Amino acid sequence: MGCSFQRLENSLGACDTRSPMLVHLGPKGLHCEKGGFHVDPARGVERALITHAHSDHARGGSKEYLCAAPGAGLLAARLGSRARIRGVPYGERIRLGDVIVSFHPAGHVLGSAQIRMESEGEVWVATGDFKRDHDLSCAPFELIPCDTFITEATFGDPSYEWDNPEGVCRSIFDWWEEVRADGATAVLFCYALGKAQRILAELTRFTKRPVLVAPEIERLNYCYREEGVALLPTRDVASCSVESFRGELLVTTPHFFQDRSGSALAGLGRIQTAFASGWAKTGRFGSRTYHRTFALSDHADWPSLLRTVEETGARSVYVLGDSSERLSQTLRKKGVYASRMLPDSERHRGSSCEMTVQGELFGNLSRS
Numbered sequence: 001m002g003c004s005f006q007r008l009e010n011s012l013g014a015c016d017t018r019s020p021m022l023v024h025l026g027p028k029g030l031h032c033e034k035g036g037f038h039v040d041p042a043r044g045v046e047r048a049l050i051t052h053a054h055s056d057h058a059r060g061g062s063k064e065y066l067c068a069a070p071g072a073g074l075l076a077a078r079l080g081s082r083a084r085i086r087g088v089p090y091g092e093r094i095r096l097g098d099v100i101v102s103f104h105p106a107g108h109v110l111g112s113a114q115i116r117m118e119s120e121g122e123v124w125v126a127t128g129d130f131k132r133d134h135d136l137s138c139a140p141f142e143l144i145p146c147d148t149f150i151t152e153a154t155f156g157d158p159s160y161e162w163d164n165p166e167g168v169c170r171s172i173f174d175w176w177e178e179v180r181a182d183g184a185t186a187v188l189f190c191y192a193l194g195k196a197q198r199i200l201a202e203l204t205r206f207t208k209r210p211v212l213v214a215p216e217i218e219r220l221n222y223c224y225r226e227e228g229v230a231l232l233p234t235r236d237v238a239s240c241s242v243e244s245f246r247g248e249l250l251v252t253t254p255h256f257f258q259d260r261s262g263s264a265l266a267g268l269g270r271i272q273t274a275f276a277s278g279w280a281k282t283g284r285f286g287s288r289t290y291h292r293t294f295a296l297s298d299h300a301d302w303p304s305l306l307r308t309v310e311e312t313g314a315r316s317v318y319v320l321g322d323s324s325e326r327l328s329q330t331l332r333k334k335g336v337y338a339s340r341m342l343p344d345s346e347r348h349r350g351s352s353c354e355m356t357v358q359g360e361l362f363g364n365l366s367r368s
């Protein structure tokens, strides 16, 4: 693997969209010009490489999509049957333009992938979303040595350190048992793609009882089962009678109830509500409005972010997202060449551009 340090120095102070870097963040998202593709583009492009099927990574309008093969069904469910999607087996190397590309498990949701890009002996890896924790519903994260690492940092703050996820899932089952013994209905709110199926998979360790789910979750469960992931038996709540809900667990999204003007919750009778998300760790995003919360995340926590950067051996790190500054600062203090990766539009917007340049400057100083 070659060293990309000189290439990064070339971008210092220039705010130049014609950066010689193998990948840069352009107006449509991460762009690899030598390979003729974008990664998780924000708008339609000629060729889109998709890390996973969450809506902030998989968007319509592109002519062609490539993703990891186990995620192709979910991507089709997201984009519709007219999207041209090619699933590539994990680890298979394909040539796109002058770049060798391969998809590797990210451990985030079914079919989630890190994208490895190699050109002229230099290796870049873009993580998409990832986690290092155990998850029965998807392949575990694979560590990919690289020169340059483009990482997410959704939970890029030391206050986010996850408890053992198997223990958290045991707590979810215990909570359901308590609510059931009380003759009420347990309503668990979570994200429809990934979190719901992870919980339905983890609960198979404790019970075989069927679970009620919102229609949008049931639609995605099908994709998981098609890929051989074992879930508890499920029933679409929209096709069940209200009388049958006592003692049941309903896994749903807030949208399902919002779309019904909030009246559906009242129709359930006596309920206990809970919320499963990494945000529950700090009570952000309304998680204090539920009877119980479970801090269960599909993203890397703070220690995992730091550990992963170190284990890749990357000499350069770019951090994506709104929470990127804390991680890039911390890495620079550790002597890693780290910088936030900001869209070109922001880099040219005065203060944001200055912030990016400062980040790269401090990175240089920390290495000297």
Ligand SMILES: [Zn+2]
Residues within 6 Å of the ligand: 052, 054, 057, 108, 129
């Ligand atoms: Zn995601």
